[in-house]
Amino acid sequence: MQTVAVVGGSLAGLSAARALREQGHDGRIVVVAEEDRFPYDRPPLSKEFLAGRIDVDDLALTTSVDDAELDLEWRLGDPATGLDRGGSALVLASGREVAADGVVVATGARARTLPGADLEGVHTLRTLDDALALRRDLLVSRRLVVIGGGFIGAEVASTARDMGLEVTVIESDPVPLARVLGADLAATCAELHGDNGVHLITGETVTGLAGNGRVRAVHLSGGRREPADVVVVGIGATPNVEWIAGSGIEHDHRGVWTDAAGATNVPAVVAAGDCAFSHCAYAGSAVRHEHWTNAVQQPAAAVATLLGRTPAPSSAPYFWSDQYGARLQFAGHRLPGDSVEILDGDPADRRFVAGHRRHGDLVAVFAMNQPKLFGRWRRQLSPQRIPAEL
Amino acid sequence: MIFVGSVDDIPLGEAVRVEAAQVDAGVPIAVFNVDGELFAIDDTCTHQDASLADGWVEGCAVECPLHAACFDLRTGMPSGPPAKLPVRTHEVVVDDGFVYLRVSAPVEDAPAEVAA
Numbered sequence: 042m043q044t045v046a047v048v049g050g051s052l053a054g055l056s057a058a059r060a061l062r063e064q065g066h067d068g069r070i071v072v073v074a075e076e077d078r079f080p081y082d083r084p085p086l087s088k089e090f091l092a093g094r095i096d097v098d099d100l101a102l103t104t105s106v107d108d109a110e111l112d113l114e115w116r117l118g119d120p121a122t123g124l125d126r127g128g129s130a131l132v133l134a135s136g137r138e139v140a141a142d143g144v145v146v147a148t149g150a151r152a153r154t155l156p157g158a159d160l161e162g163v164h165t166l167r168t169l170d171d172a173l174a175l176r177r178d179l180l181v182s183r184r185l186v187v188i189g190g191g192f193i194g195a196e197v198a199s200t201a202r203d204m205g206l207e208v209t210v211i212e213s214d215p216v217p218l219a220r221v222l223g224a225d226l227a228a229t230c231a232e233l234h235g236d237n238g239v240h241l242i243t244g245e246t247v248t249g250l251a252g253n254g255r256v257r258a259v260h261l262s263g264g265r266r267e268p269a270d271v272v273v274v275g276i277g278a279t280p281n282v283e284w285i286a287g288s289g290i291e292h293d294h295r296g297v298w299t300d301a302a303g304a305t306n307v308p309a310v311v312a313a314g315d316c317a318f319s320h321c322a323y324a325g326s327a328v329r330h331e332h333w334t335n336a337v338q339q340p341a342a343a344v345a346t347l348l349g350r351t352p353a354p355s356s357a358p359y360f361w362s363d364q365y366g367a368r369l370q371f372a373g374h375r376l377p378g379d380s381v382e383i384l385d386g387d388p389a390d391r392r393f394v395a396g397h398r399r400h401g402d403l404v405a406v407f408a409m410n411q412p413k414l415f416g417r418w419r420r421q422l423s424p425q426r427i428p429a430e431l
Numbered sequence: 432m433i434f435v436g437s438v439d440d441i442p443l444g445e446a447v448r449v450e451a452a453q454v455d456a457g458v459p460i461a462v463f464n465v466d467g468e469l470f471a472i473d474d475t476c477t478h479q480d481a482s483l484a485d486g487w488v489e490g491c492a493v494e495c496p497l498h499a500a501c502f503d504l505r506t507g508m509p510s511g512p513p514a515k516l517p518v519r520t521h522e523v524v525v526d527d528g529f530v531y532l533r534v535s536a537p538v539e540d541a542p543a544e545v546a547a
Contacts, residue, residue, distance in 0.1 A: 059512065082513070085479070104515045337499065337513070361497055363480075368497075412496035413485040420487070 042142045042348065043068040046131055048121045049147030050074020052082070052333065053314025055102055057145040057340035062111050064341075064348055070113050071139050073131065075148075075281075076168060077118030079103050084333055086172040087196035088363055092203060093176065100169065121148070124288040128310035143347045146285065146297055146305070146312035147340060150278035150331060155188065157250035163272045166193055175273065179204055182270035186210075186259045188247050190217025190231070192362045194275035198239050199364040209240040209267050211247060211259065222371065223381050226395055226407050229388040230369065236391075237365045242267075278331060280316040292318075296329045302352045303343025311343035323357050323374040323404070332360040357422050367391060368412060372419045373405030385414050394418055435462055435523075435530040441469065446493070448474050448484040454534060459484075460521055462530065463504055465491055470504035471521035471532050478514040 045061055047054045050072050058070050074080075081100040089095045116133060123132040124144065131139040152165035162182075164175045175197075179185065185201045187194045190212030198208045214220070219227040234241040242261070249260040250272065259267045280296040291298040291306045296318030303311040303319065312319075314336040321328040330339075335358065342352035359372040379397040384406075386393030394414045397405035402423035408415035433453055441447050441464040449460045459474035461484035470491070474483050481497035488494075492501045492510065500514035507517040522533040 056512070082479075089480070102513070334499070370497075412481065416485070416487045416494070416496050 042066060044139075044141045045070050045143040045145065045347070046139050046141035047072045047145045047147060048124075048131065049145075049149055049314065049316070050076060050078075050115070050117060051080050051147070051149055051314075051336070052102060053147035053149065053316075053336040053340050054145070055080040055108075056337050057147055057313060057344055058111055058113050059108075060341040060344040061145075061348075064344055064350060066344075066348060068142075070111070071116060071141065072113050073116045073119065073121050073133060073139065075118070075120035078169065079115070079117070081169055083167075086169065087166055087193055088200055090169075091166075091172055091176055091179070091197065091200045097169065120284070122284050124285050124290070124310075126287075126289045128288065128290070128307050142309065144310045145340065145343060145347065146290070146310060146316060147314045147336075148281040148284065148316045150280045150315040152274070153277050153279055154274050155247060155250065155276070157256075158274060160250055160252045161255040162252070162270060163250060163256050163274065165274050166197060167278070175271075178271045179206060182206060184209075184268055184270050185273065186267050186269040186271075187273045187275060188259065189275035189277070190214075190234075190241065190243070191275055191277070192218075192360075192364075194273065195230075195234070195364045196362060197273050197275065198234065199237065199366075202237055202239055202365075206271075207240075208238075209242060209269075210234055211245060211261065211267070212241065212243045213246045215244050217241075217243065221375070222407060223375055223379070223397065225381055226388075229391075229409070233365045233367055233391070278315065280318070280329060282316055295327075298327070299343070301342075301355060302346045303339060304346045309347075311347045313339040313343040317343075321358065321374065322355065324376075325374075328358075328374075330358055332358065334359045357419070359419070367410055368408075370408045370412065370415045370419075371405065372415075373397065373403075373422050375405040379404060384418060386411060432524060432531040432533050433460075435532055438469075438525060438528050438530055441530065443467065444488055446484040446486075446488065448482060449532065454532075460532060460534065461493075462523060462532070463488060463493065465504060469523040469525065469530060471523045472502060472504060472507050473518040473521075475518075476500060476502075476514060477509065477516040477518055483518070 047057045080102040119133045128144045152167040185206045185208045187198045187210045216227045245261045251258045282292045297312035299319040301320045318329045345352035357373045362369045375397045379399045384394040384396045392410040394408045406418045446463040451459045461474040462471045476495040485496040486493040501510035507520040519535045524531040
């Protein structure tokens, strides 16, 4: 294989490029990226970076020494707009073409938003520029409304509260994060908002954003009007897959379809990271994982597939969230109907480990402020039992 | 030197954290017991804020409890991304059943440890 094009210049794309070299690819690697920046770490964008405790240089994922040896050809700020059938030629926004023998699709996802989001003061948070713009607004605002009680929403609420803002979080489900963590653990996490003086409104949807030029209020389905100087919309992300339309690669609104090892239906094309809708042995179905660790590990498997090698078996899905001074960690995959038990500590103390069991097997572990015990229990997760098939 | 505690306070395969207030350099240090041999490194992962004393020890490496970053307890070198920089290592002195640390110079004064 002479030239591999890695489409996507964030964590998954960089991880793919590194994996290509580690796995012996000595031909060209062209990395195509929408943003005109070298890869940076996104988790701090809602936390330390938004709070102003670290700066742009601290976010860099590349190193001047190690990554120079990777000998990558960067095409920054020039996103791919098309891929031919067979996956041998990319077209970029500038009109330039990149011929490739293999393609890694790692185009990630973009933040979903709401009608009315073009008002000033309404933000989503996905990129470094998003974080800079949000921080500028938070510094001069008094009241923040966060739409969506997921991880991004909770982390932004936490950071803004630390910065002295009055914060309201609006969640359409009865309990935020219940679909991920289960109702009991999600309820404990939801209490962190109130513990820290953040107002959580659940079971209501947003019917509109009001303001004349600049946002002034958020209207809710119950008829309530929440005043706001700044609004963050944190309602999930949409995979960036539109650009492969016409390539013959199977995909839909859920992402690029792959097997557990990143293979698409086109032999020269693999996909990984936030854009990939991949079979997950732990879930027993196809899932699009939007987590940092997946964006590090899945590209290595996809690259092995591309190079005709055998990928290492995938480890259990894992993610973490830091909010309100609490460290939350989750590994495995929980399904509705799994039973939950406290393995150590007490949720009332905000320091505990809980496990989800299915037919007696430990299938998921959650910890709040217990990183050491979490590391132990995570290694007790039952090995994947469900055969991998697309 | 900084007093850490009794050797018995650090069981096999475990680690203790010496809090920043006890250390002149102002950063916490983790002391690990690997098969009876003690190793000391800076406690905070160079990638993101996590305590390595909470990490999983395997052989002579500790895995950051937040990510997959591993550090060699003997050299402080990361095994690979996401950590880019080494953690400092510190000399451990055992005297009469008690553990002490001789803290290394801050990274700025130790060019050999500056990477990237």
